[in-house]
Amino acid sequence: MAATRISFKRDGKKAFSREVKQKVNKYFKENNISKHANGRMVLKTIILLTTYFGAYGLIISNSFSIESMVLLCLIMGIGMAGIGFSISHDALHGAYSRNKLVNRLLGYSFDLLGANSYIWKITHNIIHHTYTNIYHHDEDLEVAEFIRLSPNAEHKPIHRIQHILAFFAYGFATLFWVFVKDYKYFFKSNLGPYENKTHPKKEWIALIITKALYYSYMLIIPYRLLSITWWQLAIGFLIIHFTAGIILGIVFQLAHVVEETEHPVENNEGNIENTWMIHQLETTSDFAHENKLLCWYIGGLNYQIEHHLFPKICSIHYPEISSIVQNVARKYDVPYHYHETFTVAIKSHYDTLKAFGAPAVA
DSSP states (O other): OEEOOOEEOOSSSHHHHHHHHHHHHHHHHHTTOOSSOOHHHHHHHHHHHHHHHHHHHHHHTTOSOHHHHHHHHHHHHHHHHHHIIIIIHHHHTTOSOSOHHHHHHHHHHHHHTTSOHHHHIIIIIIIIHHSTTOTTTOGGGOSOTTOOOSTTSOOOGGGGGHHHHHHHHHTTHHHHIIIIIHHHHHHOSOBTTEESOOOOHHHHHHHHHHHHHHHIIIIIHHHHHSSOOHHHHHHHHHHHHHHHHHHHHHHHHTTTSSSSOOOOOOOTTSEESSOHHHHHHHHOEEEOTTOHHHHHHTTTTTOHHHHHHOTTSOGGGHHHHHHHHHHHHHHTTOOOEEESSHHHHHHHHHHHHHHHHSOOOO
């Protein structure tokens, strides 16, 4: 497999990288704390899994009215997004537990939601975390042809209204994942910086089995057991995915596609003229640290700077180490992008979509 790789500058502000690592490691050592999940994380895992599968069980019981099942579908969508944020994300990064088997098993929660954990680890863990906000490399910048998430992407007339279209499109993100995206990436030879990418046979088998399992418990079983029509089933399925999709879509975009974050371009040698850690700070933003409920629900996704610098640390610890990162960043005069509230972050994303959608001034 050939790969077109981008290199990051090795010199320059090494002291920042060294010091922030040392101080974060010191925090865990001095407080005798594991970098992995603690009791609070385990409790959150139980609550979120119970929310999603509990609501599913109530629906399948066929004991509720159509109106009540609509509400349960909304709850399933909320639970689905929460599992993705707080359980799957940490497990697939190897951050949930020091035990690889535990991470692997909890990582399958992603597959139980209809997505594919193997492809996610390639596109997110490897590509996105390495080439953050670098167009033609970071797959997260290529949501749809009618959404321009990078100033380095080609501008099209449809982009003029993307600030309206995008939020609606986010609602269909998980549906696209379940029925199109994973298959597309399995058959795609060029994936981010990778060329002629091939996938192990066992992953093809896992894809087929887990997709069949998902389609069975979400579509076939409900249709056979519930006293509803096919179109009522379809509406319920859409409610679940639109709810999860819009939550996931918006939250993930607030980390990288906001006004302050940068979109670096390679130099003539194909390199980024910065160190990898500084690159992460330039291209990433945090938001709403003081919103405790939001922090709990989205699993530290509002601490994306900390996550990108320390992806192997469980998200439950990000609030504690954020002050360390901020202080060291301030000391070395490197950026630490932050929005005070969730609303302010959404507005910044909206304004960025509008700016990227405007045609270039001649």
